[in-house]
Amino acid sequence: NGEKCLRFAFKYFNFLTLVDAGRVSGLGHLMRQNALAHELSARGHRITFGIRHLPQDRKNLKKFFMDIKNSNINWHPGNPNIRTQINLCRPDAVIWDALAFDVYDWSRSVRKSGLPVFAVGNYPSLPGWIRYCVNPYTRTKLSSHKSKLESSPAYCVLSDEFVHARSVIKKRLFKSAGKSGLLIIPGGGNTNGMIFKIVKALETIPAAVRVTIVCGAFFTEIEKLKSEIKKLKCRIDIEQNISSSEMTQLMLKNDLALVSYGRSIDEARALGLPVLILSSSPLNALGAKHAEKQGGVKYLGDFDRLKVPQISAAISGWLNSPPMRRKLSESGMTAVDGAGCVRTADWIEKELTLL
Template sequence: MVEHHIAFRTDASSQIGTGHFMRCLTLADSLNGRGTRIRFISRHLPDHLRSILVVKGHELVLLDSVQNELALDELGHARWLGVSQTQDAVDSIRALSDGHWDWLIVDHYALDSRWETMLRRTVKRLLVVDDIADREHDCDVLLDQNLYTDTKTRYTSKVPLHCKLLLGPRYALLRDEFKRLHDKIKPRSGPVRRVLVFYGGVDEDNYTGRTIELLFDINIRNLHVDVVIGAQHPCCEQIKSQCTQHGYVCYVQTDKMAELMATADLAIGAGGSASWERCCLGLPALLIALADNQINIAKALDVFGACIYVGRSGTTCIQDLRNAFCDLLNNPDRLKVLSDTAYSLVDGMGVDRVCQETGF
């Protein structure tokens, strides 16, 4: 078997979140099992995520971390990069200069066709992971695993004519444990006895803490609550204290997410990439969008009947969440419809399909 050399360019931080890194890691882990050399190139990456790469045996090249509040080009997320796209391209080319690379996979809102064109001299083929469709790309494959009402036209005139488009949740990048559990899970149809609270790896406005107090205040008898937060959560100690006080179970940077979702009757959380994990396991959800790029995902899932979109953080008060939660408790038929619809959208085979379509 010929070893493939595949590089990833992605970042994670309190501003960027961890979703971009985690979906790249999911794909990298699968490729690593297929006899592939993996290298991550990152400018911003917390220590605990660096450690994960080391444990999993992936290479990591860290670019100089620069904090720059100025937008260095017109892209809406330009501040995420810290440097100009040209400088980042030069640094990335240098990070790949010690060998040949079959693929470069890019998952970064601050990079577009200008950066990608510069990297083409270094790599054979380029795959872009995107979900906001706000810029042009110079790539061979574009992957957008999300669900939209305008999925088929989102990237018109934004990619080269030869670019292969992998669109929709059938390409959702989920870890193997979700695929294994998909066929074993049953749609939720009974009363809500177990709730999972998870607002993603970064929850700057602490909707986690607010939701904990909401559930305690409603005071449902014998309700089991699991709370999951990332290691970087700004209110980590406070949340652990709240959970201890109320008899809830708190998990920090857990590797048991699939198991927790499989045993839950209802999830309360954000509208990010965890949406596809919940769908794969038929878990109904009440969603609050914590970032602009989550709004369209949550709205589309709501339209398709796979979740209930409560609203955007900052404009959504906790009372809206309370009302939605109480309404769902009193409507088990709707809970079942949400579960059935979510389950039908994602089968956990996304990584396999991406590998098949690209020849990884």
């Protein structure tokens, strides 16, 4: 208790950040919280991660955290016993970025701890035991008049590489269809086979269009993908598990992106890259519809329900219209200004200080 009083007096805190990551949930939740953790760490706070994942994803997660050279950011491998984590790191607050709130062992332990919880992500509603929420995508239905919400694309959390690129870019020039570059980001995991439907849609794309497919660290069907693209006439490059700096450069040099709904849409909008979105779940569909209203993206629909010719026609239509892409680019840069990580950290600090 004495140590906690000192931390509050000097306004530095311990956070327990709970996220989902792996071939099922992808990498977006972890990347968002990694960016937020670095911002909080720069202010003197300590962050311990608890990650729900499959055992076969542990190797990639270990590598991810080995590359983080920051003593204030820690992860203990293995599916965490949250009660043990709470006892070990003695957090002042929990940051929740899991796919849902009904993760039994997590929610039970966090509720019993009585710690303040900050939900960060696309949550349509909050349970009564969560008081705070930052939702960059949709309006969250609050269960209590005591709950506090910040809901705006101004709170999109970006890594430093995208923030820096956003600060220097003014506007983009859009090439004609024959000289365009198409960037495809089908999610950090396997996304229920979305990429293979997209590949079929590329059969009618002109050979002059440059196509780059970026697969996440948890994508496990890379050899099958390489086999499928050999059948196509257009030139396709495959990248996997690239750095934020490399992704920034790809987004700057391409003219259109086709993206599985997730954190990549924030990065693309910040850099003025027009985005076509495919969703893979009802929650993603809800977020995609709201993102379309915010600007910078066009929601095509659920990839399972869309037919291959529909996806192909959408890609061709947007590639053939530089004015439409320019309009989408400008609205995206207006919606996501690159300062969301700082705003989110400011808000969390302010609310904790008021407790």
